[in-house]
Amino acid sequence: MSNEQRIHSILSAVSLDSTITSYPTFDLQDLNTVVDLDFDLPTNLRLGHLVEKIVSKLIRTSSNYEMIYENIQIKKDEKTIGEIDFIIEQTFSKRHIHLELAYKFYLLDPSISKTLIKNWIGPNRNDSLFEKLEKLKNKQFPLLHNAVTAETLKNLKIELIEQQLCLLASLYIPYDYKTKLPPEYQKAVKGHYMNFETFVNQNSAEYEYYLPFKKEWGIDPVSNKTWCDLESTLEQLKTNLEEKQAPLCWQKKGDEYVQFFIVWW
Template structure:
């Protein structure tokens, strides 16, 4: 995995703002970072934790924010009831923020609802944007005000701490989807999704592919150096579909690069 490209994909990630989430937003563009960063990334953690590691390093490398606390577990009666992602401080005005971070991939299924926010689902239909926001509002953000949190943060006046969400998303719409979505969604659309039958009907010998690992999701397909014909990824796709795991696929064709999910549903 190209470390510099992985970091850049997070720095340039699209975040949903308060008009969608209903929560105060924190955009990574608010960080004042003077140099291009390249730092060691762990290889044995999941994608979400990888994103957290990168954001942590970005905040620490900025000149206007610092990390006071991260991955703080809230423990009650010897049981972990939740975890606070970050407590950060603005170096200029000294304001303290409880920051929650999420790095998600959602597909738009227009058949679910007339309200777009309900139509963004995970590639395997086992999570959704609306469920994520509900969890953040009901569970994650209230953790700051839990009695166990206050006792641990005895040097911080909890009542003066604001809260914000950095929800980085990569969005995918149905193949040949023509409906215009809100600009806040449009700017985060990275590609489309289709079923295996449609994918096979579009294949031709001039196209080459790469199936990125989960840790590579969100990176730029154009920066990939490994490309294969369909026959060399056929078995891998078939296995994923059989196991009801929608693979992300990068395609190179006539100097252009696209990203799409091949769904089993």
């Protein structure tokens, strides 16, 4: 994984819009950045924190936004009650924006609910899109208007700060799923998911595979140079699934690439 590939993957990721999130969308495509972006990235960060560092750098190097605050710890009686991701300023209008950022991978499980937004879950079923939006609504965005925050950001007029969300999402649907999704979801669909048995039945020696590390999730499989055969991939998959870890799999056949999760549930 090169820094350039990782940076490009963030810039090209789909932001879920306000029809889903109910919050104004901050689109990274609106940043006026240099054409060929390549800068050093930390190697010791988890994916979510790595994405924060990339977006911070993109904002700082853009010509139309300035970083005012980043990762602001809000404390009361020496206890942290929350964190604000970014306060940025639009250069032309001088508007201040409280920006919350998230980088998520969700799988559609239609059996959960009749309500579509409640059916998007993490690959290991330990988080969901609905829960994330509820946390933003009840905790992360209201934090700006906490009295302690006003004291921390006393050089700013809190009441004039806008709030926007950059929720970068990669969505995956069940294998052979036939129902048409609304366009606001469909544009974020990157692939599908299946269980181990389906994977074995649908794949053969003519394909090549790679199970990316989590830090590589979201990168275009076309850029990958290392591929494995089916037999060695099956062995690695068995280990992942026994540990109740649903891996992402990249598949290659000639010049055709697909990606999918293989779930243990």
